[in-house]
Amino acid sequence: MKIALITPHPVPLALGGAENLWWGLQQHFEEHTEHRCDIVSVMSPESSFWDLVSSYETFSKLDLSAYDCVISGKYPGWMVKHPNHICYMLHRLRGLYDTYPMSQHHPAVLKHPKLGNLADWLEEGITNPDPDQIPELFDRLRALRDADLPPDVLAFPGAFSRAVIHFLDNAALSPMRMQRYTAISGTVARRKSYFPPDMPVDVLYPPPHRDNYSCGKSSYFFTSSRLDRPKRIDLLIEAMKSVKGDIPLLIAGTGPDEARLKAIAGDDPRIRFLGYVPDDDMPGLYADARAVPFIPVDEDYGLITIEAMKSGKPVLTVVDSGGPCEFVQHGKTGFICQPQPAALAEWLNRLATNEDEAIAMGKAAEAKVSTINWATVAKGLLEIAAPQARTRVIRPKITVATTFKVYPPMNGGQSRVFHLYRNLAKTFDVDLVTLGATTDVRHEAEIAPGLMEITIPRTDAHAEAEYEVSKRVDHKPVSDITANALLGLTPDYTEALKLSAMTSRIVIACHPFMVDWLKRAAPGKPFWYEAQDVERTLKAAVFGDLPEAGSLLREVELAERECWITAERVFACANRDLEALEQIYGPTRARLSEVPNGVSLENVPYTSLEERRRLQAVGGIGGQQLAIFMGSWHGPNLEAVEDLIVEAPRCPDTRFIILGSVCMPFKDRKLPVNMEMMGAVDMETRDLMLSIADVALNPMRSGTGTNLKMLDYMAAGVPVISTEFGARGLNITDREHYFRSSTSDLHAALAAIRETSEADLERLILAARARVEDEYSWAVIADRFLEEIRGDI
Numbered sequence: 001m002k003i004a005l006i007t008p009h010p011v012p013l014a015l016g017g018a019e020n021l022w023w024g025l026q027q028h029f030e031e032h033t034e035h036r037c038d039i040v041s042v043m044s045p046e047s048s049f050w051d052l053v054s055s056y057e058t059f060s061k062l063d064l065s066a067y068d069c070v071i072s073g074k075y076p077g078w079m080v081k082h083p084n085h086i087c088y089m090l091h092r093l094r095g096l097y098d099t100y101p102m103s104q105h106h107p108a109v110l111k112h113p114k115l116g117n118l119a120d121w122l123e124e125g126i127t128n129p130d131p132d133q134i135p136e137l138f139d140r141l142r143a144l145r146d147a148d149l150p151p152d153v154l155a156f157p158g159a160f161s162r163a164v165i166h167f168l169d170n171a172a173l174s175p176m177r178m179q180r181y182t183a184i185s186g187t188v189a190r191r192k193s194y195f196p197p198d199m200p201v202d203v204l205y206p207p208p209h210r211d212n213y214s215c216g217k218s219s220y221f222f223t224s225s226r227l228d229r230p231k232r233i234d235l236l237i238e239a240m241k242s243v244k245g246d247i248p249l250l251i252a253g254t255g256p257d258e259a260r261l262k263a264i265a266g267d268d269p270r271i272r273f274l275g276y277v278p279d280d281d282m283p284g285l286y287a288d289a290r291a292v293p294f295i296p297v298d299e300d301y302g303l304i305t306i307e308a309m310k311s312g313k314p315v316l317t318v319v320d321s322g323g324p325c326e327f328v329q330h331g332k333t334g335f336i337c338q339p340q341p342a343a344l345a346e347w348l349n350r351l352a353t354n355e356d357e358a359i360a361m362g363k364a365a366e367a368k369v370s371t372i373n374w375a376t377v378a379k380g381l382l383e384i385a386a387p388q389a390r391t392r393v394i395r396p397k398i399t400v401a402t403t404f405k406v407y408p409p410m411n412g413g414q415s416r417v418f419h420l421y422r423n424l425a426k427t428f429d430v431d432l433v434t435l436g437a438t439t440d441v442r443h444e445a446e447i448a449p450g451l452m453e454i455t456i457p458r459t460d461a462h463a464e465a466e467y468e469v470s471k472r473v474d475h476k477p478v479s480d481i482t483a484n485a486l487l488g489l490t491p492d493y494t495e496a497l498k499l500s501a502m503t504s505r506i507v508i509a510c511h512p513f514m515v516d517w518l519k520r521a522a523p524g525k526p527f528w529y530e531a532q533d534v535e536r537t538l539k540a541a542v543f544g545d546l547p548e549a550g551s552l553l554r555e556v557e558l559a560e561r562e563c564w565i566t567a568e569r570v571f572a573c574a575n576r577d578l579e580a581l582e583q584i585y586g587p588t589r590a591r592l593s594e595v596p597n598g599v600s601l602e603n604v605p606y607t608s609l610e611e612r613r614r615l616q617a618v619g620g621i622g623g624q625q626l627a628i629f630m631g632s633w634h635g636p637n638l639e640a641v642e643d644l645i646v647e648a649p650r651c652p653d654t655r656f657i658i659l660g661s662v663c664m665p666f667k668d669r670k671l672p673v674n675m676e677m678m679g680a681v682d683m684e685t686r687d688l689m690l691s692i693a694d695v696a697l698n699p700m701r702s703g704t705g706t707n708l709k710m711l712d713y714m715a716a717g718v719p720v721i722s723t724e725f726g727a728r729g730l731n732i733t734d735r736e737h738y739f740r741s742s743t744s745d746l747h748a749a750l751a752a753i754r755e756t757s758e759a760d761l762e763r764l765i766l767a768a769r770a771r772v773e774d775e776y777s778w779a780v781i782a783d784r785f786l787e788e789i790r791g792d793i
Contacts (some may be wrong), residue, residue, distance in 0.1 A: 001382075003029060004067040006077035008044035008055065017243045017303055018074060018090055020209040021184075025071075026548050027593065028374035035382075035680070040064065044076060046093075049156040049164075050145070056168050057138050071381060073184070075165070078172045079134075086203065086381055089183040089194060092169055096162045098191055098298070098444065102492040103342030104454040109153045109160055119470045122163040127417040127502075129170035129196075131177050137167060159275045166193070182381060187322040190446055192454070192496075197503050204380040207316075208307045210279070214642040215362060218355050220248040221295050221348065224282065224304055227255030230297045232318075232339065237264045239344035240271055247352045249293075252277040252285065286311035290358050291351045295339060298322040298443045309333065309369040314361035316347050319408065320443040320455075323483035333365035338408075339441065372633065395450070396793045397429040399504040400530075401497055401518045403480040403511060405434045405455055407447040410680070411632035411661070412530060412708040413596070416573075417510055418447070419600045423782030425450030428793060431500040435483065435493055438463045442492065446523070454496050462489035472548040477633070481552050482541065483513045483658050484559060486627035497521040505793050509567075526792075529567035529590070533704040534580045541702055542635040561585045567701060571785070573706050574729035578705070591792075595785050596729060598778040603683075606769060607691040607717045609762045615692050624674075625654040625754060626720075628689055629697040630712070631662035638665060643699050643743045648672035651747045652756075656697075659689060690716040695753050698744045700726035711776050714738070714768040719761060731775060731791035737768040 007024045022039055029037035042062070044055040059079035061513045064070055070082040110119035118140060141164070153160050162723040175196055182202045183189040189201040225231040233251060240249050251261075265271040277285065286292070289305075292308035293316040295654045301323040308315050311325060315334035317324040317650050327687035328334040335350075337343040351358050357558075400419060409415040413715075421430045429450050436457040458466070467485050470478045487493060494517055501507050501522035508528045509515050512535060519527060539556050543549035564570060564585045570579050571593040607615070616626075629644060631637030641662055648656050649672050656675040658666075663677040671677065678685075690696070696713035698720060706729035713720045720738040727738060734740035753761070759785055776782070 001035045001068040002066070002539060003071065004037055004040045004064050004071045005037060006059070006070060006072040006080055007039055007041045008059070008074055008077045009041055011043055011045035011047070017301075020303075021073075021090070021206050024207070024209040024374060024696060025377060028378050032375065033378060038067075042077075042314065047159075049154045050160045051159070052093075052156065053138070053141055053164065056165075060134055060138070060172075061603070061715060069382070070076060075169060076172075079168065080180075081131075081177065084140060085178055087173060087178050087181045089181070089188050091188060092191075092194055095163060096165050097155050097193060099442070100157060100162060102495055104155065104157055105159050105162070105491060105495070107159050109155075109158065110163065112149065112153050114147045114149055114197050115153070115160070119163065120162075122167045125167045125213050126163065126170055129174045131171045131174050133636065134168065134171050137164070159460060172194070186325045186326050186446070187298070188300050190452065192499055202380060204377045205306070206301070206303075206377055207374060208303055208310065209370045209648070210283065210307075210758070213283050213307060213310040214287050215366070216284075218290045218359060219288050220250050221291055221293055222250045222252070222285050222289035223266040223284070224252035224277065224297065225294070227251075227253050227258045227261055230449050231255075231257075231626075232297060233261050234264055235295060235339060235341055237261060237271060238341035239348055240265075240268065242342070242345035243270075243348045243352055245352050246270060247290065248272055249273055250285065250289075252282070268435075275363045282307070283311070288315060289313050290355065291316055291334070291348075291362075292346065293317075293344070293648050294321070294324055295344070296321055296324075297441050299324060306369050306372060307320075309362075309365035312362040312366040313361075314351070314358055314365050316344065316351065318344075320441055320445060322443070325445070326469045327365075327368055329364075329368070331361075333368050362769055370420075395427070396505040396730070397431065397503055398424070398495070398506055398508060398793070399431045399433060399500045399600045400508045400510050401514045401524070403513055405436050405440065405453075407445070407453050408683075411634075413632075415600075415708055416532065416597055418451075419778040420595065420782060420785075422448040422451050423778050424786065426782075427786055427790075433493070433497045434498050435490070435539045442511055454500060456493040456496050456738055457492060459490045459492075462486050465489060469552070472544050473543060474551065476542055476546070476549075478552060480511060480513045481555055484516055484555065487514060487517050494521060501525060507570075509563055512556075512563040515559050515562050526568050528567060528569045528571070529563035530595075531560075531563070531570055531572040531577060531581060533573075534582060534584070537580065538635065538704055564588050569593065569789070573704075574596050576729065577704055584591045593788055595705045595783060596776065597708045597711060598781040599708070599715045599772055601715055601773065601777050601779075602717040604712055605687050605691065606715065609717070609758060609765060612691065612717065616640060616694075618694060621692055625694045625750060626657065626692065627654050627695045627697055627750065628659060628693045628718075629658045629662075629699075630659045630686070630709050634703075635666055637662040638698045638745075640697075640701055641666060643701075644697070644746075645669070645675065647699075647743060647746045648675045651750055654750050657689065657693075659686065687716075690718055693718050693749065695745075696720050698722035699725040699746065701743065708732060710738075711772055715766050719753055719765060719768060720768070721746065721753070732768070732771060735764070737764065737771055 007022050026037045028037055030034045045051040056076040056079050059076045062080050065083055069084045071086045071088050072078040073088040075093050120304050132744050181195050181199055182204050189203050196199050248270045250272050254276050291314045294304045295318045298615040299322040305315050305324040305327050305578045315328050317328050318339040328336055330336045335347040337347055357560045363482040403710050406414050406417045409418040415493050432453045433459050434455045436455045438458050440457040442456055444454045466482050507518055507522040509518050570590040575594045658677045659681055661680045663679040696718040698710050707726055722738055722743050724740055
């Protein structure tokens with residue numbers, strides 16, 4: 001068979017990963033198969049709208065009938081028309097897709113009178129692509145060349161150029177023209193709008209173009225990439241400032257950000273910029289590295305990860321790096337952390353001081369990528385599977401809108417969203433469209449099988465407007481309440497919401513605050529409401545008597561009323577919340593469900609009483625009873641901490657430890673001598689504290705829903721003291737599963753636990769854990785909910 005690999009070349013010519021990929025694939029076909037293979041290259045300028053259109057039209061007219069098979073992977077190469085055309089997707093034109101700057105999106109230009117009905121025609125073609133319309137579009141565009149259109153209409157990137165390219169790509173990649181779809185990574189395969197809806201996409205990981213990687217010494221950190229902002233070398237340099245010892249960081253590559261990066265590095269002799277490194281020298285640099293940090297933003301694939309692992313080196317990456325996260329297994333083949341200097345520094349320090357661990361992870365990394373080779377790619381591209389093997393069950397999809405990032409889950413609200421929808425995603429595909437902070441990066445990631453998080457950061461204008469509102473209410477948090485009013489300042493979010501909702505069966509408002517935008521994004525789609533709290537009650541308690549809070553509370557009430565009255569289904573943490581909503585807003589047409597808070601048992605290690613005592617002895621913890629309270633910066637939690645500050649002096653035999661962001665408002669307070677504030681901690685520290693504590697506290701007296709911390713405590717095997725209100729909504733009994741106590745009687749309850757025999761204490765702990773396993777694991781809760789909704793989606 002004679003194969004053509006289609007390779008568009010940028011102008012000016014630049015050789016990089018794509019070119020190496022096609023050369024490697026061609027070499028394999030020529031040297032290791034019976035097939036003949038040519039690379040068909042065409043220069044493809046894209047400096048302006050008209051350059052781009054011309055490039056697309058050039059490829060659309062290429063006659064490759066002399067070939068038996070055509071393989072393309074980038075725009076505009078897939079415009080080639082061939083009866084045996086295979087897509088091996090590297091990426092679409094990202095600046096008009098997943099990195100499109102919505103700040104430059106001006107839909108009004110699509111209504112320019114000289115465009116006539118072209119914009120409507122394009123929109124129809126994007127949704128229902130017809131390859132036969134491609135020549136007509138080029139004809140219509142040629143007619144506009146002399147129409148003297150204003151520059152903003154022809155802006156690139158811009159609304160019109162985006163619509164044109166989406167039309168052409170969707171038509172070219174239509175199932176009417178493509179034999180099959182493959183991608184270089186799962187990250188690319190999962191990107192919204194990259195492939196026709198519901199078509200199966202096979203992932204074929206390409207190997208590096210070299211095969212002489214080896215493992216040598218373990219002397220330094222090494223990274224290689226183009227020196228520009230999306231690679232985030234600046235975060236790595238900032239992290240190195242907190243790395244102990246003399247281990248160097250070697251940085252290979254050049255780019256427009258080089259001067260700024262060198263300025264950040266200053267005179268740190270450990271940070272060495274190598275500049276351009278010849279390809280032949282790269283294997284040696286990998287060979288002698290301790291580890292390879294690689295922290296780009298949403299990388300398509302990231303061959304650096306594969307090159308490092310084939311050299312037997314662990315890779316340090318970040319949660320939103322895209323492709324690298326498909327290979328880095330935290331603690332096994334490297335580490336994955338937040339894209340923040342402090343988080344990176346923590347793991348760099350660990351690698352710097354634990355050479356044996358780095359070497360062991362490097363061996364695991366090498367094994368992880370051992371099956372990535374050209375033979376697998378070539379076979380996967382040309383193999384026409386049996387029809388039954390190509391069939392994929394198309395699962396219904398749900399879109400969920402939230403005002404906060406979900407992954408990694410660090411507080412109760414994030415934990416509920418992540419674990420509930422993670423378990424629902426065993427049956428349905430789920431998109432979480434989440435609103436991030438200005439410091440976040442836009443990214444899409446599969447955070448659990450079938451569960452996508454699409455995070456859109458707030459714009460600076462959005463954050464500034466939010467801050468101005470917060471100032472008027474004594475700097476109370478208002479980011480959720482103001483979302484409905486301010487979301488227009490973050491147009492990328494509304495665009496992402498609309499895009500996700502297009503292919504979803506239902507849309508869900510997680511909290512009521514973006515109801516208007518969600519309905520606008522999904523007109524006519526079934527609308528559900530997840531009422532995690534009774535928001536009017538909760539926010540009234542947060543704001544108290546602040547005179548400026550009235551308008552905000554009215555916003556809350558309007559949004560919550562709209563959700564309650566118009567939703568087809570409402571589900572809440574407790575039936576008492578559903579009853580409260582009905583008392584406030586009257587009857588609803590919605591079907592009602594109780595979906596209680598739960599716990600992810602696999603993420604909360606259980607510590608037996610015997611092991612707890614052993615750990616306390618090893619840690620030198622004895623004499624003083626250790627009591628912990630965990631909570632986020634949330635009104636009812638703040639109230640609970642205030643009560644503990646009052647009660648702690650009455651309990652001199654107890655040491656109180658407070659964990660979580662709830663500590664932040666108390667950072668300048670004088671605390672009782674037997675109380676400490678640890679602040680927000682990572683999961684390892686949280687698990688350690690749960691394993692050594694004598695008792696966990698839940699002295700709540702306000703709030704709605706149920707308290708997730710109760711379930712975490714019980715699952716971890718910690719005896720719990722809770723107010724009756726703190727145990728609301730849970731099927732647990734005093735002295736059978738926990739110790740009930742008012743806050744004012746806390747000293748007596750703590751004494752009661754000290755006086756309880758080990759045998760009785762163990763019975764209570766085991767009963768609490770069993771109750772959580774039987775009724776409150778997220779898997780059990782989600783299964784019950786699935787039975788209720790199965791016929792609705």
